[in-house]
Amino acid sequence: MDANQFSGQQTQTPIPGFDPSPQKPKRNKYAFGCAILASMTSILLGYDVGVMSGAGQFIQDDLKISDVQLEIVMGIIELYSLLGAYAAGRTSDWVGRRYTIVIAAAIFFVGALLMGFATNYAFLMVGRFVAGVGVGYALLIAPVYTAELAPAASRGFLTSFPEVFINTGVLLGYVSNYAFSKFPLNLGWRFMLGIGAIPSVFLAMGVLAMPESPRWLVLQGRLGDAKRVLDKTSNSEEEAQLRLADIKEAAGIPEECNDDVVQVPKRSHGEGVWKELFLHPTPTVKHILIAGVGIHFFQQSSGIDAVVLYSPKIFEKAGITSKSDKLLATVAVGFSKTVFILVATFLLDRIRRRPLLLSSVGGMIVSLATLGTCLTIIDHSEKKVIWAVALAIASVLSFVALFSMGLGP
Helix, strand or coil, rough: CCHHHHCCCCCCCCCCCCCCCCCCCCCHHHHHHHHHHHHHHHHHHHHHHHHHHHHHHHHHHHCCCCHHHHHHHHHHHHHHHHHHHHHHHHHHHHHCEEEEEEHHHHHHHHHHHHHHHCHHHHHHHHHHHHHHHHHHEEEEEEEEHHHCCCCCHHHHHHHHHHHHHHHHHHHHHHHHHHHCCCHHHHHHHHHHCCHHHHHHHHHHHHHCCCCCCHHHHHHHHHHHHHHHHHHHHHHCCHHHHHHHHHHHHHHCCCCCCCCCECCCHHHCCCCCCCCCCCCCCCCHHHHHHHHHHHHHHHHHCCCCHHHHHHHHHHHCCCCCHHHHHHHHHHHHHHHHHHHHHHHHHHCCCCCCCCHHHHHHHHHHHHHHHHHHHHHHHHCCCCCCCCCHHHCCCCHHHHHHHHHHHHCCC
């Protein structure tokens, strides 16, 4: 596989009359609907992150666990999701992208039930493990499926959907915290965690109505099926032909081959890709690899998970002591994240990605510095400093909003 295939450059002669970069991107309604359904799987991750931020204080009070145990149960899902993401990559190659989404929903369904019925800390950790694997599956497969299905003109718009639904899930988790906070201590947090099983059922059912990824179909030699999917998800017949030609080239299938079912060279199933990426990368591939891994590293190390998971504790540090008020404030955090990811969704295909990324990072730096300063002032003041409290809350909201505008999507 050469550098052009990694970088997405098209090597075929352009088809007359087809402009791959139209000034006003069209919206393919069928691709739009499929992207929404696939991306809704990301709600599972968002809900888990959001609901644990509020449920944590109730879990700690009910199960009588230490701060360290609480930190482990809240943060361990990141490690478990790594296992799920790794397994999802292999599974999606074996059974297809669509059924992998169904598997993700099924695993999370089981994990949510286990957490909801947990009777002790060890039981809860087992549920976290199962749910974490399901989250990893969902986190990997939703953007992969959407990117492989989306037409080029609206790819940025459609591939931002997983981030949209992650934020929607966070908001739903916060709302769940507030809604069940009035329940008895031993029931409230269990309802918060267990109710996450319900959307996974509807997600699995909806996904079965979606088509398979055209790229996966080509890799299975099912060119006829892939062409039918591309005809439905492209903005024109010419674009469908060009997309099919690109996928065939990447799979090592001769361009002139037009049979409905063909034998795909074994090389196209991923053998040797890791060597080409890390041992003998071309300059172009090396540049893409550094940029891709670097952006994702800084995205996760930006502090977003700490702010989202521990927002109730941040608000408590800022002077909000009522549990109900703290949970209500976290709903505002989820609302801010969701609104601004929608802003980014509509900007991604209209302005360049880089300005969004740089402005987002710059604003996040200012927001975190302001938050740290305000909390320090509050901590060292004998009286309640109203302006510092207000500015700290505003800093949290601006931080998550700026993340959603650039670094997130």
